[in-house]
Amino acid sequence: MPKLILVPTPIGNLEDITLRALKVLRSVPLILAEDTRTSGLLLQHYEIKCPMQSYHKYNEHQALERLCDRIEQEGEVALITDAGTPAISDPGYLLVRACLERSIEVECLPGATAFVPALVISGLPSDRFSFEGFLPAKKGRQTKLRELAQRDHTMILYESPHRLLKTLEQLAEHFAADTQVAAVRELTKLYEEAVRGTLAELIQHFTQHEPRGEFVLIIGRNSTFEGEKEPPIDDSKPLSEEERKRLRRSKKWNK
Template identity: 65%
Template sequence: MSTTPVSPTLYLVPTPIGNLEDMTYRAVRILQEVDLILAEDTRTTGVLLKHYQIQKPLQSYHIHNEHQLVRQWVARLLQGKNIALVSDAGTPAISDPGFLLVREALKADVRVECLPGATAFVPALVNSGLPTDKFVFEGFLPHKKGRQTRIQLLAAETRTMVFYESPHRLVKTLSQLAEAWGEGRPAAVARELTKLYEETRRGTLAELAQHYTEHPPKGEIVLVVGGVDSVSNPE
């Protein structure tokens, strides 16, 4: 039974971070009902839609064109179209495009609805063995400008910290954090979550840096690091 609202709606629809079975029934239904799907990479989303036999118009919306196209899609919403926004993996707007569209849609009094679903940092955090009662999500550290400033600022953070990182920068990040925060700071590296070669490796920053120097990592990576109090008080 369709529950598509009378008023136009922008849906933020999480997609699997690896395993296609992690798509929810509701997410599939919404994608079947909307008038248009905006995708970070239409090729990636096309594979998902084909798997679930969803045939809907698909348009590109990514970091390189979102500023130019955001008003266009808000206009379509105001014309009465229901639109779904998806990213390549996980929940839109979490280290992915989406914030600008949500902000402008709300300014235009368009209904916005975010479905619950897959996001990489939650399973990585819970499986890390580090405190989960309080945590901070940092996304990607700056690549160059402001990187050391951000690292120094986080040195006094007492909450567990969660970062996204690319495989070719992981060792650099682990080494820099170990130098700035101490080699004994506990951490965990989760990679390829929900996929065939899923792995979570736990240890100190120094131990993890050494391991991944000897065994270069592949795949999507979430880095979880204990707060400043976690060295002396792991509980």
Template identity: 60%
Template sequence: MSKLYLVPTPIGNLEDITLRAIRILKEVDHILAEDTRTSGKLLKHYDISTPMHSHHMHNEHKTVEGIVHRIQAGETFALISDAGTPAISDPGFLLTRACVEAGVEVDCLPGATAFVPALVNSGFPNDKFVFEGFLPVKKGRQTRLNLLAEEERTIIFYESPHKLLKTLSQFVEYFGEDRPVSVSREITKMHEETIRGTATQVLEHYTAKPPKGEIVVVVGGKK
């Protein structure tokens, strides 16, 4: 049956992909990739020759309707992002919503996503948590931080290395210098590390040692 598959891909270590994901990527008619150059390395590694097409934040508004029509006509698509699970701070939501609204079957496979190991590895309570993804760059950022300052659940953020110091500084300002923070960097990769401490301590660490790579920040909730 024609459908849309959402297929998680490794966030670093290429071994972190399921056997089912490999099979689906070989069986579908088309693969939609956030960056075909990045995904091409994964497909080559697993000898996957399925035709691949670009599907990213800059073109998804224009391509969604056509993809839905092609699935309705009998073709099967798999959507992948550069790393992790599609639609989690990556393209995928618009296409998924359009398929659901059109009555097209959507099947999301379980698999890699960066925030889960960062959350578990932080040592903070994880029975209840809030996933924030990336904070607003400008508009609405202060409003969001003021709101989150009162959040009692563990909070998870994605952040880029060149913005981490600014974000940690704002955590000190809005959440308090003693708020517990855990920063996981380069998860599953060679230089993977997790730095834990108060917001001030973690800020001091990365001020002295500028961060590199993909970053997940976990913040303890307000006591």
């Protein structure tokens, strides 16, 4: 039965690849790669000799049917991106959907991705979060920022170094200045760094220090968020059963 296998690749340190991923890359007859030059360095490092074919965001719409035909022909084909898990802010989603529509099995190996370790080391609440990927470049950007300011949980963005300061300044138009933020860059690499603080402090930091490297931006709940609030409980008398239930459900109880 034909199968597409999504294989995560290291986001920096080449040692962050699983034995299973290496086994798959050595066994398939074809590897679809976002950039064959970048992926070629990885394959060369692990002495993997396998034909590669380019598959990126500029050709993914046009290539779908042809690639599905190729997968059915070859039996098993691996999909990799420059770094991380395919289809997470990288090409892959459309191919996965096309394969499923043609009854081609799809398998995804677990492995490297940038936003999970960035969230964990940010120090911000990780029990509930949303991954937003890259913000819209122009159309819909302000609408998205206003929407994020009304979220009651941690949010995760990807951002390039040349847009980071602008994004922080635009966030400050919708979020309170004391909203907690972490900017994590160069994960797993030599110059890995996490800058933590308030939104105002990060704007000041990156005004004075030019951003370098790709960033994961972790944004805490807007400190002026005005969502639904729990009604106050009168602590001058014993709690009713309903109040006890409400306390158990409340965020304060679960902290």
